[in-house]
Amino acid sequence: MDDATGRRRASQNGRDRGHRIFTTSVSDSSQLGWGNSITPPFVPSGFDHLVIWVSDLEKARAWYQTILGCRPGYDYPDLAMTHVWYGPVLIGLWDVNDSRSAYAAPTQQEGENVHHIAFAWHGAAEEDVCRHLQFYGVKILKRLRQVGGRGFGLALYF
Numbered sequence: 001m002d003d004a005t006g007r008r009r010a011s012q013n014g015r016d017r018g019h020r021i022f023t024t025s026v027s028d029s030s031q032l033g034w035g036n037s038i039t040p041p042f043v044p045s046g047f048d049h050l051v052i053w054v055s056d057l058e059k060a061r062a063w064y065q066t067i068l069g070c071r072p073g074y075d076y077p078d079l080a081m082t083h084v085w086y087g088p089v090l091i092g093l094w095d096v097n098d099s100r101s102a103y104a105a106p107t108q109q110e111g112e113n114v115h116h117i118a119f120a121w122h123g124a125a126e127e128d129v130c131r132h133l134q135f136y137g138v139k140i141l142k143r144l145r146q147v148g149g150r151g152f153g154l155a156l157y158f
Helices: 057-066 098-104 126-135
Strands: 048-056 071-076 079-084 089-095 142-148 149-158
Touching: 048 057, 057 079, 057 089, 071 089, 089 098, 126 149
Parallel strands: 048 089
Antiparallel strands: 071 079, 079 089, 142 149
16 A cells, blocks of 8 residues: 555565565574585575665665655555665665664674675666766766676676
8 A cells, every 4th residue: 555655565574475585593504404416495586675775764765765766665654664676676674763663673693794796787878877976966976897697797786
């Protein structure tokens, strides 16, 4: 159901569209039986979503929508979380400073951290993308060519 802002409210069980999410906190691969090579009983179909911890939920939502062109997604006000769509990928923005999200706060001991996230785009020249980011004050830290899921291409670190 849409709320007054046009964003969809979603149920807290995360199964609005029949998605099943697989997670594990096992850090020792021997516990998973990887010593024996077996075929997984499922077919990988892509990422269901990713979650980014932010310090200001509304500011982060505006940034992802304005600068990266994300579309509004689901809202979970009871969890201090909102979602935006980057193409077909759902991005969860979760307020790390809000007490409603404390139960899920990341800890490095559990391995809940990310080195980087790579956003793909098409339909714009590299210089146009750089100018767009710089217009909004996004400082480009590194610009280089490197390999990704689609082969070699431009990588902008910001």
